[in-house]
Amino acid sequence: MKLVLLLFAAAVVATASSPSSVIPMSDTLVSVPPRTGYAPVNGLQLYFEVHGPERAGVLLHGGGDTIETSFGRILPALARERQVIAFEQRGFGHTADKGDRPFGFADSADDTAALLEYLHVKQADLFGFSNGGSIALQVAMRHSAVVRRLIVCTAVMKRAWVPAPFWEAMKTAQPDSMPAPLREAYLKVAPHPENLEVFFYKCRNRMRDFQDVPDEAIRDIQARTLVLGSDRDVMPPESAVALFRLLPHAQLAILPGVSHMEITAETGVLATIITKFLDPREG
Numbered sequence: 001m002k003l004v005l006l007l008f009a010a011a012v013v014a015t016a017s018s019p020s021s022v023i024p025m026s027d028t029l030v031s032v033p034p035r036t037g038y039a040p041v042n043g044l045q046l047y048f049e050v051h052g053p054e055r056a057g058v059l060l061h062g063g064g065d066t067i068e069t070s071f072g073r074i075l076p077a078l079a080r081e082r083q084v085i086a087f088e089q090r091g092f093g094h095t096a097d098k099g100d101r102p103f104g105f106a107d108s109a110d111d112t113a114a115l116l117e118y119l120h121v122k123q124a125d126l127f128g129f130s131n132g133g134s135i136a137l138q139v140a141m142r143h144s145a146v147v148r149r150l151i152v153c154t155a156v157m158k159r160a161w162v163p164a165p166f167w168e169a170m171k172t173a174q175p176d177s178m179p180a181p182l183r184e185a186y187l188k189v190a191p192h193p194e195n196l197e198v199f200f201y202k203c204r205n206r207m208r209d210f211q212d213v214p215d216e217a218i219r220d221i222q223a224r225t226l227v228l229g230s231d232r233d234v235m236p237p238e239s240a241v242a243l244f245r246l247l248p249h250a251q252l253a254i255l256p257g258v259s260h261m262e263i264t265a266e267t268g269v270l271a272t273i274i275t276k277f278l279d280p281r282e283g
Helices: 004-009 067-071 075-081 105-119 131-142 164-172 180-189 193-208 214-219 237-247 260-265 267-277
Strands: 035-041 044-051 056-060 082-089 123-131 147-153 225-231 250-259
Touching: 035 105, 035 214, 044 075, 044 193, 056 067, 056 075, 056 131, 067 082, 067 180, 075 082, 075 214, 075 267, 082 105, 105 131, 123 131, 131 147, 131 214, 147 267, 164 193, 214 237, 225 237, 225 260, 225 267, 237 250, 250 260, 250 267, 260 267
Parallel strands: 056 082, 056 123, 123 147, 147 225, 225 250
Antiparallel strands: 035 044, 044 082
């Protein structure tokens, strides 16, 4: 059971009868308190938050997560130096689901690009954690013009990059294997908390039905990319190295002694690495 809990945490986690008002932004709009809203994107009301000043960056949360569970610790540090747009993907957190359609990485990539268009952001840096890392790479493949730089952490693009027990667990995982923090986060903010089981199975099935991304598609990504991992991650360091080798303009950072769910809580070291990678003085 502990294995299933870990694997689900790695792969998946205020009723909104009328959306909040949305204030369109420019690429360099300065905002002090976070502003929130719902963007009409691809038939959804996509929940988003905007933190910090200038130069846009986008946070893509992990499977089963909310903005808070993926980025609650590091978001304030990042927002001190740049504008951070965080949003919750279709069916996640504050964003209501869209009918019976399964969750798909490509769909979330398209939603990301549409949100940036709605917010009048022509180009942004993307930071994706876990499933969000896979989505960030899909954005770069499908909408390359909107991506300046990428930071991807535990971005699974091949089944072989994760040990076989992960995929076996995804075949039969049940709602009681959902980690308590992710369950509580969903129930706290979801417009329809009664859909928890449906949400769980869609998250599980997205990984159960995962298809490899061809090497050529990854090699075609031209954005400068920082590949992040740890030596205790569900995606082992050698898999992060494999992704690093495929990307034509990549850097690699492996954090020591940190489990999957702890990576984005390593605020000090991550903020330093990320700031250096995204520093505009580096071009």
